[in-house]
Amino acid sequence: MTPKKPAKDERQRLVLLGLVELYLETGQPVGSTTLKENGFESLSSATIRNYFAKLEKEGYLRQQHSSGGRIPTEAAYKLYVETQLGTPQPKNKDAEFLREQLSRPTREVAAYLQRAAEVIADKTECAVFLSSPRFDQDFILDIKLVAIDQNRCLCVLITDFGMVHTEVLYIEKGLSNIDLKKIAHYLQWRISGMEKPKLKPEEEKIGNQFYKEIMLRHIVTYSNFSAEDIHKTGFSKLLAYPDFNNAASLAGGLSLFENEADLRTLMQKACEENKLCCFLGEDLDIVSTGMAGCSVLLIPYKIHQTTAGAIALLGPNRLPYRKLFSLLETASEALHETLTNSLYKFKITFRKPKPSQIELENKSPPFGLYIEDKE
16 A cells, blocks of 8 residues: 555644754755755655745744755754654664763762763763752761962862862961861861871861861751752863854853752753653743753653652753753663662662751751760
C-alpha cells in the first residue's frame, strides 16, 4: 500500500520542524531550495515558500532580509523542544564517556558533585548548575587563613566531604603572615588533636577567639539549612556561541549565575515536574532575571527513591536539544546510581531544606550554644 500523505497542517508542521533542525545544525537562514534538498524533495519550492509565509504570519519564522531565508523564532524553538522532549538522541560515545566519568563512588560527595558539574559542562558545552541536598556526618578536615589586608583575613574551611566554606574575620590588631600561620596551626590543633603549637599568650587568645567565631558560624550555617547548595561552572562556555556576541544577551545569561533565588525557582520547578524540561521564551517569565534569547534545560536526579536535586544547562536558544536531552538523562541516571551507592557504602545520610527553615536564615546563633574549650 502507498503510505498515506500527511495532512496539510501536518506537512506545514513538519516543514517548520525541518527548518528548525537545519538551522540548529548550520546557524544559517534557511531558504525553500535548501530545505527541499534536505529531506523535503516531495514538496515543490513554491509550496515550501507558501508554508514559510504562513508560518511567518503565525509568528514561528522571521526573515532578516527580504531576499534571505528564514530563521526560527522562540515560538518555533518551543514547538521543536516540545516535540523532541520525548525522543532524545540515542546514547552515543559522549553519553558513554559521561556515564563512565560520573560512575565513581566516593565519600567526598560534595567534591564529586562539583567535578560532575565540570564534566557535564565540558560534554554539553553549556554553563551548568547543579543543586544538591545537605549531607550529614560531615566534619571540618582543615582550616586555612589568608591575609586580605591589615585588618581582615579569609578563613577557608575544608570538610571531609569536599565542601569549601569561606568566612571573613576581622582583626583589630594587624597580624603578619607568620602570625597567621601560627594561628592556623592552632586552629588545626583544635579540630584534629595534633600536637599543640607554641604560641604567645596574645596569639593564643586571638586563635581561641577565631576558633569560637568560626565554629559558631559553621554550626549555624550547617544546622539552619534553608536552601539547596548550588554548584556552578562553565561561564566561559557561553562565549563560544555567536548568539552571545551581543553584550545584552550575554549579560542576561550570566546574570542567572548571580541570582540564586531564580536558579532555585527553576530547579524546584523541574523537581516538581519530576521530568526533563526546558524553559525558553515566555517560560522564563517566572524568574526576575532578564533572559531574552536564552534556554535553560533541567532534569531532576534522585538519591535512593527521593528527588534530591536538579541539573540545569544554560545556553542560547540555538542548541542541539536532542543531544543535550540525551546527555542530561545520562547524567541524571549516573548521579542517582553513584550517590545512592556512595551514601549506602559510607553510611551517609542527607536532608533537604524545609520551607519553615527559610525564615531562620540570617538570624543570630541559638541562645545558649556553647563550644567546650580544649585545653
